[in-house]
Amino acid sequence: VxxxxxxxxxxxxxxxxxxxxxxxxxxxxxxxxxxxxxxxxxxxxxxxxxxxxxxxxxxxxxxxxxxxxxxxxxxxxxxxxxxxxxxxxxxxxxxxxxxxxxxxxxxxxxxxxxxxxxxxxxxxxxxxxxxxxxxxxxxxxxxxxxxxxxxxxxxxxxxxxxxxxxxxxxxxxxxxxxxxxxxxxxxxxxxxxxxxxxxxxxxxxxxxxxxxxxLNSSAFDVEVEGLSGLLPEGRSLTFLSINRYERKKNLPLALQVLAALKERLSTGEWERVHLVMAGGYDERVVENVEHYEELRSLASSLGLEDHVTFLRSFSDKQKLSLLHSSTCVLYTPSNEHFGIVPIEAMYSRCPVIAVNSGGPLESVAHGETGFLCKPTPECFSEAMQKFVTDPKLKQRMGQAGRERVQQRFxxxxxxxxxxxxxxxxxx
The missing domain is CATH 3.40.50.2000 (Glycogen Phosphorylase B;)
Structure with a gap:
């Protein structure tokens, strides 16, 4: 025991x-x-x-x-x-x-x-x-x-x-x-x-x-630490992906989306953007090990190494810090059964961009607490750009997300x- x-x-x-x-x-x-x-x-x-x-x-x-x-x-x-x-x-x-x-x-x-x-x-x-x-x-x-x-x-x-x-x-x-x-x-x-x-x-x-x-809200209603050491200086627009390092989670989409967003932004805007790929990782699981390396290789091939941080088996404190500090969560799985990450994000006042299928159709309110998009780099990057051009969007959607979780989940x-x-x- x-x-x-x-x-x-x-x-x-x-x-x-x-x-x-x-x-x-x-x-x-x-x-x-x-x-x-x-x-x-x-x-x-x-x-x-x-x-x-x-x-x-x-x-x-x-x-x-x-x-x-x-x-x-x-x-x-x-x-x-x-x-x-x-x-x-x-x-x-x-x-x-x-x-x-x-x-x-x-x-x-x-x-x-x-x-x-x-x-x-x-x-x-x-x-x-x-x-x-x-x-x-x-x-x-x-x-x-x-x-x-x-x-x-x-x-x-x-x-x-x-x-x-x-x-x-x-x-x-x-x-x-x-x-x-x-x-x-x-x-x-x-x-x-x-x-x-x-x-x-x-x-x-x-x-x-x-x-x-x-949502076990008591675990989220605690003092949150900063992200010191996790991100490069000056990256004020942090997008976050939280999912296990498994191929069915469609994590390459997050990297492809980031590359598409780069094409939409000016040089100054792009320098403020960073993506954190935080995922459950178990070295006993071969797929976790292999897929982690695949994602690092993809980031390198897309020229995104300086704008991506890979975080494996993060702690509860790190997760809370990431959710509170991030501009938006990218939720990439299609036909996800339910998905607890959007709930955790919304309670933390962090909007969600998710694929328009499966559980997120019931948890995320499109246009209110985030955006439901086709699983393509074009659709996701278009939604991400809204947070870059409208600094107050995170606050509005974040508060709506918090209220939705309190009412429904x-x-x-x-x-x-x-x-x-x-x-x-x-x-």
Missing amino acids: HVGSIRDPVSRNRELTGKCSGWDRMVRVVFLHPDLGIGGAERLVVDAAVALCSRGCSVQIWTAHYDPQHCFSETLSPDLPVVCVGDWLPTSVFGYFHALCAYLRMIYVTLYLVLFSGEEFDVVFCDQVSACIPFLRLARHRKKVLFYCHFPDQLLTQCRSALKRIYRGPIDWFEELTTGMADRILVNSQFTAGVFKQTFPKLAEIQTDVLYPS SLQAFTEQLYGHIINLTQ
Whole structure:
């Protein structure tokens, strides 16, 4: 069990959402998650655990991988215990079979939980990998299972060669079968709800409720440090890209956009512009390592080296500083399931330029809190130029973004909805 001494995140959320005393019965919830890193799915799991803890639930997170040096700070709190088992199992076989290994790792975690741990629990919250659901039936008493679908796993594979289809066929079939075994299914957006029904035709009649990811605002309402040392002198217009170093995030678009913006600006304007490419990076993941080098090479080929800073595995403090200091966030993925980065940016009063598809259609208000654009350098650079020519645009859109997050994506609303689902499952 990994625990630490940082208690503030959980404690502050309890102050915000109401402490647990006064509830008739403590509901015991176990979260099952494959790899507790620092991605968007992990952010939701941690927020959900903190939210339920604030409502008096007994919460544990079980995972196959957890690194206290590469995690969200909330997981270091003794109030949010993390149990890591099965990390000795491989994540791939000679760089292949990632999905199969992920399934086996999660099945191992589940079997360890229900057969050997001795833990008592009422509800299991699992996400990403549904293969663990049938094995939860091995517990002494049937436990209720809530499955949170960020996006169907089978759609996350970009390459679909003949061999890949043969390999993925049984896995995709098993994903649909096991997902349907959950007692309740939640999705992160209306967009994902539609994709879910198209992807799993046999589950089309099953009700899926939308639970938008929330923002743990207490973690953002802290004193923010400056960006000293991160940017060259005189760069007053900072554009920020935050995403994992993965090819599906379309990060090359941010560099291509910057090159297109250079052609639109005068020399004086261009000298004020800088792009920060901040991304989740895990040296265990080959794609992270390869794509980071690909992006550096692209920046060099476009002649942008002096106007781009690459930041890997940044800290929470660095992220807050970047969001507060940046002119605008560039969000480049297409058909993103939801995307927590636009929410974090808007709460930090930082406008967002995002691709006009997927989750950002529900989070970003075009022309009010940012711009929704076609995924082309021309469209993105045109929107970026507006911030260069209108110095007050950031302030106007930033304030509108803050208000939108407070109204639609507050932690309190997320907590109430999630807690309601958990209580309904236990009745």
